[in-house]
Amino acid sequence: MTTTLRQVLSAFETTKTPRTLNQLARDLGIPLNMLEGMLDYWVRKGKLRESKDGVACGTCGGVQGCPFAPKLPHSYELVTDDSPPEECSHKGCGCR
Amino acid sequence: MSNADQPPQAMMMLSMVSPGETVEVIRIGEGRRLRKRLADLGLTAGLQVRVVQNCFAGPLILAVKQDCRLAIGRGMAHKIQVCPYKTHSDKG
Amino acid sequence: MIDTGQITIALAGNPNVGKSTIFNALTGSHQHVGNWPGKTVERKDGIAHIGDRVITVVDLPGTYSLNAYSSEEVIARDFIIHEHPQLVVAVADEANLERNLYLAIQILELEVPVILVLNMADMAHKRGVEIALDRLAERLGIPVIETVGGQSTGIQRLQETLLQFTDHTRPTTPVRIDYGPDLNSALDTLQTEIEKHESLSRVYPPRWLAIKLLENDEDLSARLIESGHQSLLEHARQISEQIADQVGDDTETLITDRRYSFISQILGGVLKRPTQTLETRSDQADRFVTHPIWGVPIFLVMVWLIFQFTANVSAPFLDWINGVISGPLTRWALALLGVVGLQDSWVEGLVVDGVIAGVGGVLVFVPVLFFLYLAVALLEDTGYMARSAFVMDRVMRMIGLHGKSFLPLMVGFGCTVPAIYATRTLEDENDRKLTAFLTPFMSCGARLPVYVVFGTAFFGAKSGNLIFAMYLIGIAVALLTGLALKRTVYRHKSPQPFMLELPPYRVPNMVNVLRQVKGRIKDFLRNATTIILASTIVIWFMLALPAGKDKGRFNEVQANNSIFGSLSQGIAPVFQPAGFGSWESAGSLITGFVAKEAVVGTMNLIYVNETASAADGESGTRFTEDMREIISTFGEASVLTVQETANIVPRTANLIPGVHLPEGDWLNQSEDTVNTSSLETALTVAFAHTAGSDTRGKLAAVAFNIFVLLYVPCMTTVAAMRHEFGARWMALQIAYTLALSWIAAVIVYQGGLLLGLA
Numbered sequence: 001m002t003t004t005l006r007q008v009l010s011a012f013e014t015t016k017t018p019r020t021l022n023q024l025a026r027d028l029g030i031p032l033n034m035l036e037g038m039l040d041y042w043v044r045k046g047k048l049r050e051s052k053d054g055v056a057c058g059t060c061g062g063v064q065g066c067p068f069a070p071k072l073p074h075s076y077e078l079v080t081d082d083s084p085p086e087e088c089s090h091k092g093c094g095c096r
Numbered sequence: 097m098s099n100a101d102q103p104p105q106a107m108m109m110l111s112m113v114s115p116g117e118t119v120e121v122i123r124i125g126e127g128r129r130l131r132k133r134l135a136d137l138g139l140t141a142g143l144q145v146r147v148v149q150n151c152f153a154g155p156l157i158l159a160v161k162q163d164c165r166l167a168i169g170r171g172m173a174h175k176i177q178v179c180p181y182k183t184h185s186d187k188g
Numbered sequence: 189m190i191d192t193g194q195i196t197i198a199l200a201g202n203p204n205v206g207k208s209t210i211f212n213a214l215t216g217s218h219q220h221v222g223n224w225p226g227k228t229v230e231r232k233d234g235i236a237h238i239g240d241r242v243i244t245v246v247d248l249p250g251t252y253s254l255n256a257y258s259s260e261e262v263i264a265r266d267f268i269i270h271e272h273p274q275l276v277v278a279v280a281d282e283a284n285l286e287r288n289l290y291l292a293i294q295i296l297e298l299e300v301p302v303i304l305v306l307n308m309a310d311m312a313h314k315r316g317v318e319i320a321l322d323r324l325a326e327r328l329g330i331p332v333i334e335t336v337g338g339q340s341t342g343i344q345r346l347q348e349t350l351l352q353f354t355d356h357t358r359p360t361t362p363v364r365i366d367y368g369p370d371l372n373s374a375l376d377t378l379q380t381e382i383e384k385h386e387s388l389s390r391v392y393p394p395r396w397l398a399i400k401l402l403e404n405d406e407d408l409s410a411r412l413i414e415s416g417h418q419s420l421l422e423h424a425r426q427i428s429e430q431i432a433d434q435v436g437d438d439t440e441t442l443i444t445d446r447r448y449s450f451i452s453q454i455l456g457g458v459l460k461r462p463t464q465t466l467e468t469r470s471d472q473a474d475r476f477v478t479h480p481i482w483g484v485p486i487f488l489v490m491v492w493l494i495f496q497f498t499a500n501v502s503a504p505f506l507d508w509i510n511g512v513i514s515g516p517l518t519r520w521a522l523a524l525l526g527v528v529g530l531q532d533s534w535v536e537g538l539v540v541d542g543v544i545a546g547v548g549g550v551l552v553f554v555p556v557l558f559f560l561y562l563a564v565a566l567l568e569d570t571g572y573m574a575r576s577a578f579v580m581d582r583v584m585r586m587i588g589l590h591g592k593s594f595l596p597l598m599v600g601f602g603c604t605v606p607a608i609y610a611t612r613t614l615e616d617e618n619d620r621k622l623t624a625f626l627t628p629f630m631s632c633g634a635r636l637p638v639y640v641v642f643g644t645a646f647f648g649a650k651s652g653n654l655i656f657a658m659y660l661i662g663i664a665v666a667l668l669t670g671l672a673l674k675r676t677v678y679r680h681k682s683p684q685p686f687m688l689e690l691p692p693y694r695v696p697n698m699v700n701v702l703r704q705v706k707g708r709i710k711d712f713l714r715n716a717t718t719i720i721l722a723s724t725i726v727i728w729f730m731l732a733l734p735a736g737k738d739k740g741r742f743n744e745v746q747a748n749n750s751i752f753g754s755l756s757q758g759i760a761p762v763f764q765p766a767g768f769g770s771w772e773s774a775g776s777l778i779t780g781f782v783a784k785e786a787v788v789g790t791m792n793l794i795y796v797n798e799t800a801s802a803a804d805g806e807s808g809t810r811f812t813e814d815m816r817e818i819i820s821t822f823g824e825a826s827v828l829t830v831q832e833t834a835n836i837v838p839r840t841a842n843l844i845p846g847v848h849l850p851e852g853d854w855l856n857q858s859e860d861t862v863n864t865s866s867l868e869t870a871l872t873v874a875f876a877h878t879a880g881s882d883t884r885g886k887l888a889a890v891a892f893n894i895f896v897l898l899y900v901p902c903m904t905t906v907a908a909m910r911h912e913f914g915a916r917w918m919a920l921q922i923a924y925t926l927a928l929s930w931i932a933a934v935i936v937y938q939g940g941l942l943l944g945l946a
Contacts (some may be wrong), residue, residue, distance in 0.1 A: 003437060003445035026140065031461070033284035034448060037252065041444055046256055116467070129684065133615070137687055147330050148471045151480045155591065155686055159471065166413065167578045169590060169686035 111173035124173030203250035213338035213631035256407035271643035282312035316462030428542035483579040505555035513548035516814035534743040546724025569696035587670025590686035600630030627664035628901040634784035645868035767888030796868035891937040898929035
């Protein structure tokens with residue numbers, strides 16, 4: 001018996017493409033906000049990260065300025081060995 | 097599925113549904129890309145959608161999630177097969 | 189617990205659940221804000237007077253769990269463990285209860301009395317979320333209260349429940365999480381062992397500590413090592429590994445997962461989310477706003493309003509800045525130059541005629557852009573912008589694009605550069621290229637000054653017609669170009685499906701809107717103080733330097749004998765067929781490539797030779813007078829702006845035949861604000877001279893404006909095109925716009941002559 005948490009992770013391992021939350025919540029039959037919590041768990045464990053491509057062009061009017069950037073839902077992707085290490089954005093977590 | 101023993105439901109194109117009606121998406125027409133892009137916006141087979149705007153021409157507006165509406169072109173709506181949505185009597 | 193009379197309770201909850209409104213409602217103004225010792229995390233304490241009780245309320249940092257992943261989490265749980273609040277109020281967002289309960293049940297595990305508050309209940313109900321409160325309270329074994337922010341009904345019930353707790357009149361039997369047989373027995377074993385260590389069980393609830401040990405809590409492990417409990421840790425590690433071997437998953441993941449399934453169990457039959465979306469007011473509005481018939485007129489009214497908003501409402505401030513720059517600012521600069529002994533030198537010419545006239549001429553348009561960006565940001569934030577794409581879908585289909593392409597084109601009315609980047613919202617590469625190709629034809633804000641100057645010079649009171657015609661011609665050219673490309677280059681392109689998310693309508697968030705506007709204006713100012721500053725300096729020098737030794741001396745040369753003059757003279761014949769083949773107009777068109785604002789700037793340099801007439805020697809004494817003038821004219825401009833905003837109503841109503849509403853004229857200025865400047869007078873004379881007669885000059889002026897509308901977009905736009913689509917597409921765009929604009933200008937001029945218009 002695999003846990004739901006594990007299913008969340010393997011959903012990423014099988015497709016390897018970034019997935020939107022809505023899609024995944026529907027597939028797994030869990031409420032969206034609970035899924036967010038679960039993804040947070042894997043992000044903290046370093047297995048997933050939020051993917052940033054295509055979120056905003058950031059060229060006009062400063063970084064958050066662009067009103068025309070598609071309001072994409074958050075999406076996540078698997079952290080693989082060859083993906084570049086990222087700075088931890090967690091405020092004050094003290095990790096290096 | 098519980099739907100299996102029911103008589104075959106009247107399938108129709110999403111573009112024919114009048115505003116205010118809720119339907120269930122049965123099939124999204126050919127094209128893996130199309131299906132994927134619709135899925136990204138939250139529209140997949142098996143989902144209930146309510147038609148907000150649909151007139152003789154122009155795109156449609158669908159309610160897929162409670163707080164977001166989705167506009168799709170008429171051409172695409174032709175390719176989406178739906179059937180009238182029956183409210184299930186089971187309550188959690 | 190010993191009741192010392194001093195009662196402390198804590199507020200815990202996820203971030204953004206409205207915890208602080210509950211805190212404020214409980215404590216009123218009796219608050220103290222500080223920091224948690226040794227941390228940068230804010231600590232808020234307050235005093236609540238409930239009945240005859242005085243209760244200290246501590247607002248714990250917002251966290252998603254108590255797992256010591258962040259310092260906030262450590263603070264929250266340390267407070268509960270070490271400072272023994274009598275009660276923890278767990279505040280949860282009712283609409284996202286599943287995730288919020290994850291924290292609440294962890295607090296329960298700390299064996300402290302808990303009240304669960306479901307906040308933002310109104311939002312949840314609006315979304316159709318229903319919760320059986322009694323059943324939830326029964327299953328969790330704790331009181332559950334619904335609140336809506338600081339509204340009194342919920343808060344009152346919370347206060348009553350708080351009293352019952354502090355009076356110990358309300359016994360609770362909190363639920364214990366079932367972690368499943370494997371984990372439960374492991375937890376039992378660890379718990380008994382922990383209970384043997386009196387130093388630990390005195391501080392930590394033993395069951396909780398056991399759970400944390402299986403969760404590999406780093407913070408606690410470190411503390412246990414410090415206090416010499418390695419053997420306990422080692423034992424926990426062994427048990428943990430054993431389970432991991434058996435189940436195939438580490439205990440931390442298992443525990444997290446079981447907590448979630450426990451939440452699902454608890455909420456089964458308690459929480460109901462709607463299977464069908466509810467009809468909202470937004471939907472009702474959309475029936476009308478996006479209607480195939482009504483949608484178009486509504487859209488046109490919106491565009492008209494934006495046009496009014498940007499062109500008229502901003503005009504008083506435009507005049508004000510213009511007055512400040514050409515009056516007081518120029519005088520001050522002259523005075524300052526006089527102080528350092530540079531009056532009447534070439535430096536004075538550079539500063540006053542070059543920098544102030546050039547850059548100032550561009551800064552003048554900040555109000556126009558402010559109102560334009562404000563209008564665009566408002567449309568976006570209210571949710572209408574996305575609808576305009578929807579309404580325009582049918583029109584865009586004619587040229588092989590779809591509604592979404594319309595958004596960048598709308599932005600193009602403001603500035604072409606962000607419009608090109610806005611094409612990134614289109615999924616299809618061909619759509620992007622085609623849309624970007626069309627954006628320069630949407631007449632941008634920087635071209636507006638040219639129309640304004642020419643409109644007033646040649647058409648006087650009817651200048652508005654020229655301006656509006658330019659916008660319409662731009663749109664027509666874009667549509668025709670799109671049509672042509674669809675028939676040729678994109679012959680085989682299949683129509684792309686149209687998909688767009690429509691956000692719900694809402695009252696705009698002014699903080700967001702103004703932040704956007706500020707960012708854009710900043711960009712514009714950066715542009716003005718770098719590129720435009722540099723180009724005006726270059727042009728000034730090119731105008732001041734003679735083309736040859738025999739042509740004159742530096743700064744004393746006739747403009748047509750300068751380097752700039754002779755360069756422009758070389759190009760001028762090209763424009764002969766279009767009626768404006770003078771070196772002056774050719775020269776300003778060249779500088780228009782740097783930035784369209786520069787066309788008017790250069791014309792100011794060339795046509796108006798005399799230095800700002802206001803400049804007289806004794807400007808130093810006029811400082812206070814100047815300041816008074818600046819302030820009083822600013823006040824006037826503010827009044828006029830309000831007036832113009834109000835005038836939008838009659839002006840719009842007057843479009844309907846037969847309606848004649850008077851427009852407000854609060855300062856009795858009646859169209860006096862349009863002052864025919866020396867530039868405008870010079871222009872009429874010069875164009876008539878070049879073309880041969882007054883009416884021919886008028887025709888040439890129209891041709892010139894069409895050329896300005898259609899020719900190569902500014903340098904920044906070209907760079908953006910290259911950046912986004914590569915050098916080839918950029919070159920194609922330059923070639924196309926150059927050819928098109930020349931042909932169009934010639935057709936207008938020669939066609940006009942043939943038709944006997946002149």
